[in-house]
Amino acid sequence: xxxxxxxxxxxxxxxxxxxxxxxxxxxxxxxxxxxxxxxxxxxxxxxxxxxxxxxxxxxxxxxxxxxxxxxxxxxxxxxxxxxxxxxxxxxxxxxxxxxxxxxxx
Amino acid sequence: xxxxxxxxxxxxxxxxxxxxxxxxxxxxxxxxxxxxxxxxxxxxxxxxxxxxxxxxxxxxxxxxxxxxxxxxxxxxxxxxxxxxxxxxxxxxxxxxxxxxxxxxx
Numbered sequence: 001x002x003x004x005x006x007x008x009x010x011x012x013x014x015x016x017x018x019x020x021x022x023x024x025x026x027x028x029x030x031x032x033x034x035x036x037x038x039x040x041x042x043x044x045x046x047x048x049x050x051x052x053x054x055x056x057x058x059x060x061x062x063x064x065x066x067x068x069x070x071x072x073x074x075x076x077x078x079x080x081x082x083x084x085x086x087x088x089x090x091x092x093x094x095x096x097x098x099x100x101x102x103x104x105x
Numbered sequence: 106x107x108x109x110x111x112x113x114x115x116x117x118x119x120x121x122x123x124x125x126x127x128x129x130x131x132x133x134x135x136x137x138x139x140x141x142x143x144x145x146x147x148x149x150x151x152x153x154x155x156x157x158x159x160x161x162x163x164x165x166x167x168x169x170x171x172x173x174x175x176x177x178x179x180x181x182x183x184x185x186x187x188x189x190x191x192x193x194x195x196x197x198x199x200x201x202x203x204x205x206x207x208x209x210x
Contacts, residue, residue, distance in 0.1 A: 002117065008110045009131055011141050011162040012204045019145035022127040026114055036116050040124035057116045099117045
């Protein structure tokens, strides 16, 4: 499914890390909030509040969760889980862009 | 109105100019297509196919339409029109981000 139907979308973007991560907030009919976004070539560290599931919808990234020693590559059609109150490093290669949906809770 | 309700949103972003412009496509209930996006600090030239109305929803930009000699500043709550099959230069200052909705046709 390449799109969400019957949702609300916030017009103003969420801009993080000088624009290396840009997302828009989507609210489903049942009130569930998600973000649809993209991470541009960079190496970033994200902190989580709620647990997150990052669903890849385009491009790829490498991820290292807090406490892990190995990087894992994630791409389109794959999802990875991040615990709440934690962090993860994410790296997107030059020429790529990692498109994602972030699911919370 | 800070959001669109009862719309479809395409999960994958539109990325232009190495990520200096990122948008997501939104389709209203009546089939009308719009994009919600952000332009990061840069000076870019956009070409238009269909005529566009750029509605500012955050931040500001300076714009010079093809054939114009003066720059005009546009901000939140303001809209400017761009003819079809034309172009415009847009400049966003360091530290700012221009959030917009693009209306076509």
